[in-house]
Amino acid sequence: MSSKHFTPAVTIREVAEDAGVSVMTVSNVLRGRGRVGEDTRQRVLEAVERQGYRPNLTARALVERKAPTLALMLSCITNPFYPEFTLAANLSALKHERHLLVCNTDHELDRGTSFLQQVAGSLSDGVLVANYGNLPVEELIELQERGVPVVISVWELPDEPPGIPCVTFDSKGAARLAVEHLVELGHRRIGAIIGSRKNGIHRARYAGYQEVMREAKIRRLAADERFTEDSFDDGYRAATDLLSSRPDLTAIFVSNDLPALGVLNAASDLGYSVPEDLSVVGITDIVPARQSRPGLTTVAIPTKELAEKGIGLLVDLMNGRASDTTVIHTSAPRLIVRGSTAAPSND
Amino acid sequence: MSSKHFTPAVTIREVAEDAGVSVMTVSNVLRGRGRVGEDTRQRVLEAVERQGYRPNLTARALVERKAPTLALMLSCITNPFYPEFTLAANLSALKHERHLLVCNTDHELDRGTSFLQQVAGSLSDGVLVANYGNLPVEELIELQERGVPVVISVWELPDEPPGIPCVTFDSKGAARLAVEHLVELGHRRIGAIIGSRKNGIHRARYAGYQEVMREAKIRRLAADERFTEDSFDDGYRAATDLLSSRPDLTAIFVSNDLPALGVLNAASDLGYSVPEDLSVVGITDIVPARQSRPGLTTVAIPTKELAEKGIGLLVDLMNGRASDTTVIHTSAPRLIVRGSTAAPSND
The missing domain is CATH 3.40.50.2300 (Response regulator)
Structure with missing residues (x-):
């Protein structure tokens, strides 16, 4: 496909004239119909190129058996x-x-x-x-x-x-990085908000969290974990619920940035200062993660x-x-x- | 176009069998080639429908002279x-x-x-x-x-x-609503950040701002206005520049939400509390406008x-x-x- 700028529309007639063949022959070449010798076919295709004729892609796709x-x-x-x-x-x-x-x-x-x-x-x-x-x-x-x-x-x-x-x-490795960061900062009361069912799409991220908690000898409590949908509003709701019942958590691992941004808002609405009262970490590094205040600590995926x-x-x-x-x-x-x-x- | 669920792939052969015609005839009908009587054509098309044959859209587009x-x-x-x-x-x-x-x-x-x-x-x-x-x-x-x-x-x-x-x-009307809101709140020191050149794409929004300022008998100063690109980062930079040179502004009208969100961050980084020290209003009502803290006052466009x-x-x-x-x-x-x-x- 060429990427020339617009020129006045070239007609199939001009292509035919240039190639020294009939309009029907040009049409046959472009549509892969009729009998056209290889030499003629080449001459037509060259004229198409030279004139900047805008071939009908739909037609060409049929001819080349290749969709555009x-x-x-x-x-x-x-x-x-x-x-x-x-x-x-x-x-x-x-x-x-x-x-x-x-x-x-x-x-x-x-x-x-x-x-x-x-x-x-x-x-x-x-x-x-x-x-x-x-x-x-x-x-x-x-x-x-x-x-x-x-x-x-x-x-x-x-x-x-x-x-x-x-x-x-490496989604499990991404979760490991996030939770290791919290552990290295000294957190022991770490909650988790997972943006899928327990055995759903984020199960490897959940496994990474579990692994690091085990390695750090931190006891996980089901009461400190929430499984929800992967959206801003669901993160907000899950955090509101989690922080209302477990107000002494000092950090929350969230399996994705979008719900993590919802968690930041929930924390703010419940009167938590982030990061003084509560640390929050996500995964992905979507653009809003760097635009939020405070900026969201996260694990960037490529x-x-x-x-x-x-x-x-x-x-x-x-x-x-x-x-x-x-x-x-x-x-x-x-x-x-x-x-x-x-x-x-x-x- | 039907929206049936996947069934095992129906072949052109099965369609031909159902219609009681040859494969070539089905192909001719679908490709608009050859001579096929209207009755036969109808019979083939009905068989295509009945069998749930997935017609090749590219081919069909050619036949119907309609791209999909x-x-x-x-x-x-x-x-x-x-x-x-x-x-x-x-x-x-x-x-x-x-x-x-x-x-x-x-x-x-x-x-x-x-x-x-x-x-x-x-x-x-x-x-x-x-x-x-x-x-x-x-x-x-x-x-x-x-x-x-x-x-x-x-x-x-x-x-x-x-x-x-x-x-x-009504882009001018949208800007009017935004600036009238600021005036009604009692603001007189109102700056403007416009997400285009002065006579660029946001010129009607700029005109709406000018109109309301005139009606409210507020003198506009060129020093209180900035013209920039329509992005978060450009809003941030324009506000940093504007607030550094005109720190006594009490409100900023921004011609679009994305730069307005950048303005909120710039204000926060410069130590302004929003809305106590500075009011900010945008236009559009993109999703992040309601997710930011504070939420962005804006004029929703449909x-x-x-x-x-x-x-x-x-x-x-x-x-x-x-x-x-x-x-x-x-x-x-x-x-x-x-x-x-x-x-x-x-x-």
Whole structure:
């Protein structure tokens, strides 16, 4: 695909004139119809290029048996993680000369299924799934078995590969970094707010928290843990509930930034000063984490890399350079210390 | 487009069998090739429907001369306004049985031009432009003259229609509401931070501010005004600069929420208490406006309505039910009072 600026529309007639063939022949070449000799075909394609004729992509896709878009499925575009991911995926897709068709399933399973049914393998010849949590892996495997390239990124669970090519990061290690930070600051009364069910999507993050608590010989109490949805408001509600019943906690580990930002607001509304009375740490490093006051201490996951490697893997898969069992690991998460964590006060 | 759940892949052979015709005939019907009688054509299409055969959309688009997507151009998906807008546009497009192809131009003109050149009229048969500020209207008019339906939403300037169908809102009225709120609280030392050049995209908002100041007989000083970019960081920098040189301001009108949130952080970093020492008001009501502490007082613009009416107008235009001069007005902006504004203190 060229990226020339607009010029007055070139017609198929001008292309035909330039190539010294009939309009019908140009049309046949572009649509892959009729009998056209290879020399003529080349001459037409060169004239198309020279004149800057804007080929009908839909037609060309049919001819090349290659659709001009990649599809990105995500669950919630208004969760700040996804715009950042989408931006990086978009730029990466453009480097591979594809536009990105974005499907926001809005947490509705039907919408994702319907989207896949309608675009996978036709309008888009590859699908990057960023919200595997919302879509049964079985459906993706079925799609894959039909020959449609499917890649999952972000995959949370490096130890449990999905049977679909994926890009994964060390989610358990991210949680470990976050909780180790609290322990090193001297916290012993540490609560946890997990943005999924106990055995749900954040189970590896929960396991990382458990591990560090065990290593630090801190007794975990079920009363200090909450399992909720991965949203700002759910973080707010879970923290309000948790801090009301366990007011002597000095720190809260939250499995994701968006609910962690809700926790900051809940703490403020309950009269806690952060970090003096309560430390809060999240995971991801979404943009609002650095804009909040205090800034949110968090463990940054490589969002841009996850998007870029996801698109890269999809393209590799389409070109036969990756297989159904390819698992790509990103670089390691890293701790970003901001104003929301400090040593516990002495009282 | 049906939205049935996945069933084992139906082959073209099964469709042919059901319709009592050859595979070639089914293919001809789907691709619009060859000679097929109308009765046979109907029988094939019914069999396709009955079997839940997933027609190749690219092929169907060629046959129906109708592309299966609408394109949305925006400048910056990580600006929280756009995900909210995109979500609403996406849902609205789905109601019209179209997927939404999202192009994030990332503030680069070339990228928008290249996108339009590649998809408009082929892969997408209509374009909704949400970032007209970044794209010369001339290019859109040229596109329109080529027969590609183009709609602008959001159009900021109801009094200056662009010659392209658009959805507009009363941006000057929004600014008036914001500044009137400050005046009614008793503020007289009011600064302004405008997220564009003086005669740029926010000029109607600036005019609304000027009007109310004049009506309230408050002398405006150039030293109390800053013109900057429409981002969090630029709001932060502009406020730092403004408050350093004019520390006795008691209120700041900001022409958009994102820079207004940056202003809140700058005020906090300079030691101002909001709203005790300084009131801040924005425009838009993006999600972070209600999540910040204090919450941002703002004038809500009808984001969802702008997206829905934009898609609706685009579809109307494609169906000949709107013209190049159609201008649609949304409902009026409304003031949302939160914690960032209060009466000035007496000292």
